[in-house]
Amino acid sequence: MRVLVTGGAGFIGSHLVEALLRRGSAAVALDAFDPYYDPALKRRTAARLAEAGAEVVEGDVRDPATVERALEGVDRVVHLAAMPGVRASIDDPLTTFDVNVRGLLVLLEAMRSRGVGALVSASSSSVYGGDATPPFREDQPASRPLSPYAASKRAAELLCATYAELHGLGSIALRFFTVYGPRGRPDMAIGKFVRAALRDEPVPLLGDGSVVRDFTYVDDIVAGLLRAVDVVAPGGGHDVVNLGGGATHAMKEVIALIEAATGRPLRLERRPPAPGDMQLTHADQARARARLGFEPRVPLAEGIRRTVAWARGEPA
DSSP states (O other), X not given: OEEEEETTTSHHHHHHHHHHHHTTOEEEEEEOOOTTSOHHHHHHHHHHHHHHTOEEEEOOTTOHHHHHHHTTTOSEXXXXXXXXXXXXXXXXXXXXXXXXXXXXXXXHHHHHHHTOOEEEEEEEXXXXXXXXOSSBOTTSOOXXXXXXXXXXXXXXXHHHHHHHHHHXXXXXXXXXXXXXXXXXXXXXXXXXXXXXXXXXXXXXEETTSOXXXXXXXXXXXXXXXXXXXXXXXXXXXXXXXXXXXXXOEEHHHHHHHHHHHHTSOOEEEEEOOOTTOOSBOOBOOHHHHHHHOOOOOOXXXXXXXXXXXXXXXXOO
16 A cells, blocks of 8 residues: 655654554655744654655645645545644634645645545544534534634535545545644644753743643554544545544643653743633544544553653754
8 A cells, every 4th residue: 555645744744654664555755844843853754754665755735746746656645734723823824724725625636636536634623613512523513613724624624525525535534632742743732841841941821721632642643544544445435533532631730740751840921812722622532433443542641751751852
């Protein structure tokens, strides 16, 4: 099996490419090395992926010629490339929609022209928005997104559903719940707080620490992605599936776990709550169990311990 992973040099994408190679699949990593966070970090990761046997293609998912080239000989596509971030989408909604919606549309058209009929794509718990009743189930309406980012991810799900109806695409959209771990995005809370603790730097805390999240360790997300790659098939229709960590935790608990794992107190700078953020996320896992055999295995305390161990070995 040959799998194209868009965003393949990024956080989740690079872990997935490594896992595909370990199990003997051929992997193509397409990445634009966007400056949303330091491209040098992703370039170092991409070099390691190439050494391990992946084909690395540099280019933007919005460029049809690049996508056509990356799709050569591919059986499955995992679409992780995106413009992430709730707050970034409020500041620049045009770029968010251009990458997350038009970029997907370019990919879908290229897949159609090449006869690649199976897609696994990354969605987000953010799509539940103002409709959310915990635990969040995939059959809830998801019709009140609280940010342009959330709206773009819901629009992407609907595009995949349309291509499944019109063109026989087999599509699984996985709604990720707050993914963290080694090589995590620098703007995400756990990675940001771990670095601040290790460097004895102040770090902003948005709100009073009462925000609750369903945190999911990256290895669990990769396990769900691999299972979806194996299950998705041309003509299989469109489905959405939650991938969560199996428990909810307030940011106050996360801070305490990070302080315990690093042995250092966090210097918190209190800030107002961020617009567009949800107060709580909580995944119902029943569909993931039934359709993917998915069970998260890494509890938050262990995941934070692993993240701290990795961060201690990273260059400043």
